[in-house]
Amino acid sequence: MEQLWKKIEEYENIQIFRHVRPDFDAFGSQIGLYNALKEMYPNKTISLGGVMEHDLLDYYPSFENTTHDGDILGIVVDTANVDRIDGDITQCSYIIKIDHHIIVDQYGDLNIVDEKASSASEVVTLLLKEKNGEKPLNQNASLALFLGVVGDTGRFMYSCTGEKTFLAASYLMTSGINVEDVFSKIYMKKKVSIKVLQFIYSNYKEQGKIAYYILTAKDLAELGISREEGSNYVNTFSNFEEFVVWIAITQNEDGTYRVSMRSRGVAINEVANQFHGGGHANASGASLETIEELPSLLEKLEEKING
Numbered sequence: 001m002e003q004l005w006k007k008i009e010e011y012e013n014i015q016i017f018r019h020v021r022p023d024f025d026a027f028g029s030q031i032g033l034y035n036a037l038k039e040m041y042p043n044k045t046i047s048l049g050g051v052m053e054h055d056l057l058d059y060y061p062s063f064e065n066t067t068h069d070g071d072i073l074g075i076v077v078d079t080a081n082v083d084r085i086d087g088d089i090t091q092c093s094y095i096i097k098i099d100h101h102i103i104v105d106q107y108g109d110l111n112i113v114d115e116k117a118s119s120a121s122e123v124v125t126l127l128l129k130e131k132n133g134e135k136p137l138n139q140n141a142s143l144a145l146f147l148g149v150v151g152d153t154g155r156f157m158y159s160c161t162g163e164k165t166f167l168a169a170s171y172l173m174t175s176g177i178n179v180e181d182v183f184s185k186i187y188m189k190k191k192v193s194i195k196v197l198q199f200i201y202s203n204y205k206e207q208g209k210i211a212y213y214i215l216t217a218k219d220l221a222e223l224g225i226s227r228e229e230g231s232n233y234v235n236t237f238s239n240f241e242e243f244v245v246w247i248a249i250t251q252n253e254d255g256t257y258r259v260s261m262r263s264r265g266v267a268i269n270e271v272a273n274q275f276h277g278g279g280h281a282n283a284s285g286a287s288l289e290t291i292e293e294l295p296s297l298l299e300k301l302e303e304k305i306n307g
Contacts, residue, residue, distance in 0.1 A: 001130060003110050007094060008037070011073035017049035019079040020086040021258060021285065024056065024186075028148020029077040029098070029120035031060050035141035036128050049074070050086030055228045059147055059185060061140035078120035078148075080104040080278050098123055102269065104278060118160040121148025125168040134174075142175035146182060152283070154235075155183070160280060196223050200236055207298050209305050211237040212247035214257075214291070220250065227252060234260040245301055249294070257288040259297065271300045 008014065016034050018026040030048060037046050047065050074092030079085050080101035089095055097108030100117040117123045125145045128137060136142070149169055153161045156169075173179065204213040215223070215230040223230075227250045234248035245268060248260040259275065261268050267281040275297055277286030288294060 001127070004096065004112065004127065005131060007073055007096060007110065008041070011071060011094070012044055013068040013070050013072045014041075014044060014046045015049045015068065015072050015074050015087075015092065016046070017074060017076045017079070017085050017087045017089060019084040020050070022050075022054060022056065022086070024059075024151020025119045025121050025148040026078045027054070027056055027060055028144050028146070028151065029124045030144075031063060032121060032137075032141045032143075032145035032148060033075065033077060033098075033124050033128075034063060035061060035144060036124075036137050039138050039141070040131075045069075049089070055226055060144050076108065077124065082107040084278070098127070101278060101280070104273070116162065116164075118158070118162060118165040119149050119152035121145045121152070122165055122168045125149070125172060126164060129168070129171045136174040136176075137172065139175045139177055142172040142177050143182070146172045146177055146179075147186070150182065150186065152280075159282060192224060196225060196230075196233060197236065199223060200233055204237070206243075208302050209243055210245045210247065210298060210301055211240070211243040212249060212298075214249045215251065217251045217253070217255075227258065231258060231260045234262055238262060238264070244305060249288070249291075255290075257291060257294075259286040259288060261286065261301075266301075266305050268301065268304060271297065271304060274300065 014037060016030050018030040034046060034048055045066055045068055048063060072092045073094050074089045075096045075098065076085055077098045080099060081104040095108045097111045098120060099113045100115060100120050100123055102115055103113055114123050149165060153165060200213045204211055220227060220230055230250040231248045237243050237246040244266050245263045250258050252258055261272060261284050263282045269279050269281055269284045272278050272284035272286040275286035277284060279285050
């Protein structure tokens with residue numbers, strides 16, 4: 001704590017990064033910390049690193065990015081390995097890593113990692129709580145961090161949810177955020193979902209205890225959804241007892257494939273690490289250069305299931 005806040009107070013320029021292909025926690029921890037520091041240090045120049053254009057940003061408070069003049073303190077959240085950082089951290093003279101994943105790279109000059117935490121947003125929230133005492137965060141910071149916690153815990157249903165998760169959520173709620181409004185926005189569906197689900201149920205594949213679906217660029221265009229939206233249906237098969245691993249495979253604009261994997265009782269993150277990805281024991285992401293790599297991925301997942 002002392003090193004963290006000493007460095008934050010030392011630098012006039014702070015840039016906050018997160019991983020590529022962001023999820024709710026990546027944006028939540030990044031934008032939440034951004035809004036908290038903006039209030040705590042109004043005279044500092046604080047910005048967001050990486051590409052800040054994404055469908056998920058519709059759920060988050062607005063932000064203003066700016067350029068820096070001088071030495072930059074880089075803070076990287078929710079990113080286990082340096083290859084997955086979105087943005088150029090080489091411009092930063094000091095790096096702080098705040099994360100909750102199993103350690104892959106110790107790339108920070110200061111590494112704050114709690115592998116037992118549900119999310120990076122939980123870690124950031126509790127760091128801010130310890131700094132602020134009982135003083136609530138501003139609503140923009142609380143909303144972003146709450147979205148991050150909810151996203152990585154599946155509304156507090158995943159096994160990663162712990163006592164500290166509820167402590168963090170309780171603290172965030174002291175700012176007056178409307179939890180019912182948060183949930184209704186995240187989980188409200190559009191009519192196009194009926195069409196997408198019909199396609200998935202009609203075209204999904206099984207291999208042993210694995211269920212998966214593939215959405216090519218052509219499929220996404222015909223369904224009228226983005227690649228990110230296609231991945232959002234990954235939990236379609238989560239409540240079928242015959243499946244212990246379920247996967248969404250969606251094609252990127254460059255022809256590669258994003259793989260979103262979830263599991264029950266099987267650790268899949270080590271397999272994800274072998275396919276240019278990573279994540280949690282029961283929720284990970286990976287990448288395939290071509291769809292021809294899929295049989296190898298499925299084979300390694302089956303080894304985990306049967307092993």
